[in-house]
Amino acid sequence: MTQFTRRAFSLSLVSTAALVGCATPPVHAPDEVSRLANGITALNPSIDPAEALRAADIGINYPKVLRQQYGVTDSAIVHNIKVNAGSRPRGLCWHWAEDMQKRLEQENFQTLITHRAIANAHTRLLIDHSTVIVSAVGDEFDEGMVLDPWRFSGILYWAPTLQDEKYTWVHRQEVFAWKRARGILKASDPSSEPIPTS
Numbered sequence: 001m002t003q004f005t006r007r008a009f010s011l012s013l014v015s016t017a018a019l020v021g022c023a024t025p026p027v028h029a030p031d032e033v034s035r036l037a038n039g040i041t042a043l044n045p046s047i048d049p050a051e052a053l054r055a056a057d058i059g060i061n062y063p064k065v066l067r068q069q070y071g072v073t074d075s076a077i078v079h080n081i082k083v084n085a086g087s088r089p090r091g092l093c094w095h096w097a098e099d100m101q102k103r104l105e106q107e108n109f110q111t112l113i114t115h116r117a118i119a120n121a122h123t124r125l126l127i128d129h130s131t132v133i134v135s136a137v138g139d140e141f142d143e144g145m146v147l148d149p150w151r152f153s154g155i156l157y158w159a160p161t162l163q164d165e166k167y168t169w170v171h172r173q174e175v176f177a178w179k180r181a182r183g184i185l186k187a188s189d190p191s192s193e194p195i196p197t198s
Helices: 003-021 032-041 049-070 076-085 093-105 172-181
Strands: 112-119 129-136 145-148 157-160
Touching: 032 049, 032 145, 032 157, 049 093, 049 112, 076 093, 093 112, 093 129, 112 172
Parallel strands: none
Antiparallel strands: 112 129, 129 145, 145 157
């Protein structure tokens, strides 16, 4: 990479970080856990409202724990730069998705299942973005609820998968298959590894 290319790349990262840093995070209402629980329950009549409430509580509150563990003090993009530079241990979008999925799966839900999805994988202009989605057991990820803690640095963004205002989600395994077929899936990419069982 030439010095000019490195400088242009650095300027584009700083510009992107500045723009993303201006994005207004959602303001959670005092009843946000109840609102999310109702949204999850409404996905499918088979969902146990008590499980939806537990999932919603984790969705709203666990990202606050992760934010502290990751040492997040900036916007998501700025924090990504710090992780990639080695000054923060975790906090890339797939870290948030992985840790959220692990925490949700500790509940051993009987009526809910987690999925992983990726957006922007099919474009060279944008960076891949990962999230976790919850749905009723037997439903597909696109019938679920996006739980995205990365977008606003630990303040949960949530919406039905097909109603996400910013991202079009593709199942993670489909993205990996597409990348494998094109020879662009890195064998050492930890985000492509299955979630470890504990």
